[in-house]
Every structure is written in C-alpha cells, then in structure tokens.
Amino acid sequence: MSFLIGGKEINSRLFIGTGKLPSYEMIKSIIEYSQIDVVTVAVRRIGKGNTWGNIIDYIPKETILMINTSGARDYKEAVKIAQIGRELTKSDWIKVEIEADTKYLLPDNEETIKASEILVKEGFKVFPYITPDLIVAKKLESIGVSAVMPLGSPIGTNKGIAAKELIKPIIKEIKVPVIIDAGLGRPSHAAEAMEMGADACLINTAIATSNDPIKMTKAFKMAVDAGRSAYEIGVLQEKDYADASSPLTGFLRGV
C-alpha cells in the first residue's frame, strides 16, 4: 500500500495534525500506535530555546515533518514563515496555509498560489491547502507542487466531505497526490474520501479533541486503509433500481 509523495515512499495514508492535542507527550504514542509517517507542525508553535520543551523534540526522527504556515495572512508572511520553519526544523515539506478569514478559517487560494510559486522555486516540497477549486488545483500542479490539499469542509467543523462534488473533479484530473485536509470528523468520512480516490487524509481536530486521541488515530487509520483498499479493488456502484426477480419486460424475451 506504499505510495510516493514529495519524493519519499511512505506507507501511512493518514497524516496527523499536532496543533490541538492536549499534550506534546501524546504525539509519540499516536505515531507509534498507528504507524503514522507524516505529521504537521505549525511553525508558529516552534519556539526558539523553549524552557518548557519544544514540540519538535516530541516527534520521532524518522517521522516526516510537514511544517505549516498557519497564521499567515498573505503570501509574503507565508514565505517568511516557511523560510524560518525550514531553518528551525531542516524540513522542506511545507503546507501552505493562508487564512485571510479567522471566522471560517477558509484558505485564500489566490495568495496560496503566489506563495507556492515562490516556495517551489526555493526548493521546498509544497503542499498547498485550498478551498476545492479545480482551476486553482491545475495552476498549482503546473507550478510544481508536491500535492494539493483541498478541504472537505471548513476546519474543525467535523462535517465530512461537504465539498464532495468539487473534490471529485480534482481527484479525477490532477496527477499529483490529492490529500483531503480539514473537516473530516469521523472515520467514516475519511473512508469515504479514500473510496473516492483521494491519496491521503490529514486529520487534526477530530483526533485531538476526542476523548482518546491515541485510539481515535487508530480508528481513522483503519478507516483510511479500508477506504483505500476498496478504491483499489473498485468500489461497486450504488444502484438506483434493484434487479427485479420477475422482470417486467420478461415477456418480450419469452420468459
């Protein structure tokens, strides 16, 4: 089930956010218990010379660190944050997250394209977080991003893939991996995203604010794996009409 992303071969199609967890200590257990390969960390949370511990120290060395630009209001801030983050962590996987709206936390696609263009040129592996828009995804793909990350529904809402019909064409048309980021509140949402053909899911709120983040990660992991398997096998189509046991038009066939 391994797949290639950002120039690396990884196994876990479930990526985990770390920004809302009740403790740093939990991160290691989550990663180990569910064999997570990629975690995201906001650069704004990485303190220089922290007396009370640095979030980075709690992440196993072999785990891939995707730093993010959360808090950036425009492309200039995002680029600066990315540069500082790379300096602090030595990781070049950057999730471009530019929220120009603190109420709905919706990404600013226009600024995201600008930041991605600069960061790809600077040698980053760029993972832009976007409101699902096929045209934006295509532009990002042509810029050379490593994946696109459309939201399922607004951050933290746990509403699942409310943007399903906008995500479908992205999965169909975009060649780079598509990671569903934000809004997935239940394992079944993640399974649905994977059945649709998403390459991975990124979960934060639904795990971090659950009663048991370690076990909830496992639940999401199993759902992601199940959804992926089903997609690879070929999910059977839903039928609007059952096969009637006594065909109504059977008389025409001499039945």
Place this chain on the structure above:
Amino acid sequence: MFNIDETIKFYELNDKSITKNEAFCILNKEEIDERDYISLINCDDLDVLEIAAKRAKKITEMYFGKNIFLYVPLYVSNICSSGCIYCGFSCSNSIERRRLKEDEIDREMKYLKNRGFNSILILTGEDYSKAGFEHLKKAVNIARGYFNEVFIESAAYTYEKYKELALEGMNGLTLYQETYDKGIYSAVHPVGKKRDFDFRLNAVEEAIRAGIKYINIGCLLGLSVNYKKDVFFLLMHVKYLMEKYPNIEISISFPRICPFEGIKFCYTKVSDLDFVKFIVYTRIFLKNVGINISTRENKNLRDNLIGLGVTKMSAESKTSVGGYLSTHNLKGQFEVSDDRKLEEIINKIKEKGYNPEFNNWVML
C-alpha cells in the same frame, strides 16, 4: 467607526428577561444572534448555564484545540499623565514614579524568557512625552530579541506611532475602552488625554492599519452599574472589528476592578456567576474570539474556567514596575489574586487535560 448610538438603541429595545424554556430554545439554535446574547446574559438559571458551558467547551476546542496559551506582563514605567480614578498609577496618586533603564528592561526580559515565556505584554502609564514614547519603542525593540509575541498596553496612539512600534517588533495591542458609557467614561477620566473617548476607540483601528496582527480589547467590569450593557458593547465592538478586518486575530478581556492601596471610589461588584456567563456566552456568540483571563482573578476560578472558553492566561504576574527583579519595591497597579508559580499553573492546566502552550506566533 464603531457606531455606539445605534448599539444603545438596540440594547435598550432588547434588554428583557427570558424563561428557562426560552433559554433552552435559544441554546438549541445553530447560531445565536445579538438579541439571543442579551437574553442569555439576563438568565441566571444554572441548568441553562450548564448546557451552555458544555457547548462553549466544544466550540473552544474546535477553534483553539486543547491549548491554553500563557503570557506574562512586564510594567516598564508608571509615569502617567491621566487621572483615571480606578487606577493605582493615576497621576493624582502620590507614588514613586520611574521608567526602567534599558539594562533593567533587558534583565527583566531575559529572566522572563528563561522562565519559559514567549509572549510578553509590555505595560506603561499614559505617557505622551517624547521620552516616554522613545522608551516604549526601546522596550519593544529589546523584547523582540527574546519573545515571539510582543503586546503593548500603553496610551492610545495614532497610525504613525503604531507604525513606528510595529517596525520595532510590536505585533499585538491591548487597549481597553474601560467603559462604553460616555457619561461614566467622562466621570472616571477627569484629567489627561485619555478623556478623549473617540480617540481611544479609534486607536484600535489605527493599530490594525499599521499592521498589528493581534488585538486584545476589553472593558473594566464594575465601572458602570450596568456592566452587562458594557459587555454587550464590547462584543459589538469585537464583531464590528471582525467583520471589517477578517484577518486580524482578536481577543477580549473581562477585567473586574481590583482594589489597590489608596482606592477612593465606589464601584459595582461583578459576581462570579455573571463573570462566567460573560465568558460562556461570548464563546457561543463569537466562536473564534480569544478570551483572556489575568491574575486579577483567583486561582480557583481560573482553574475552573479552563476549557469553558478561556484561551489565554497570564501567569506569575507582577504589577509593579520591574516587578520581577527590581529592588525598588514600587507599588503595583492592582493586587494580583493568583500568585502561584508558573510550575503550579502548568501542572493544573495539564491536570485538566489541556496543553500549556507558550508559542502562538513567530517573530517575522
């Protein structure tokens, strides 16, 4: 500009009590509006508040995760030209006055950084002199070398002045309107530039235009007898700012008047019940606003508010100039109620299942 007069009319028209059942109906709505907020703060039923608190907890975790952000205040000067009757630093109080010297600021900040803080609030009196402003700028400049978040709580300034401070490294502004009742405002600010209500109200927007990212506003609960009305105005002010500047992170404070040595005026006591209602219903009404609680409040209340809506807390605060290392032993601005060591506060936050977080921004 935030329109106070229209807000007064709206409040007075909707300032009514509601029954328990009506309150439950409101809490079942997906979104509550201004009218609902007024109704809920007029309802003292504890069953209603319990249901609301559960909802507030969920919303807080959705937006802020299981985090409590910690910051520390540092008073760098108590020189003041305003005569606010509720303040220990009022120019009419005969207390020893001083500005910390540069090396003292550096020492205090280095100490606070070593204690683990990454967010500092620099406070001064209202000092509009050239020397006062240059001193504040210097303090901000020193702070940027140690901290990622540098808030100031000082006099209200113009766009140009905030621009200068932003260039030195200021990224947050704390500026309380104190009260939104113009009559009371005028009565409690008998002398000084702070008497200009509109100048202060607009200063927040001046700072936003100058590039300040974090805004913390509040009103001093108990200045007005009708403090519920003040809180409603505060929330309307926040809502106005959020709609006009959607990419700014706004937080609010509900400081209750704390006594200080030599206090000589009557104020209205705000009960714990009302205080908790403000926090819980603010969270439900304005889901993404930060809520800040200082060491003015006692440890028991502070501990119990973790998770109900509060997102940011000060810790180990001293309210006198250079209070951490200085040997001058100057009087504080007010008396701190929670004087626990940082370690104790951290342990309590963890015990409650939350992450004590010191970082929320990166100095760009």
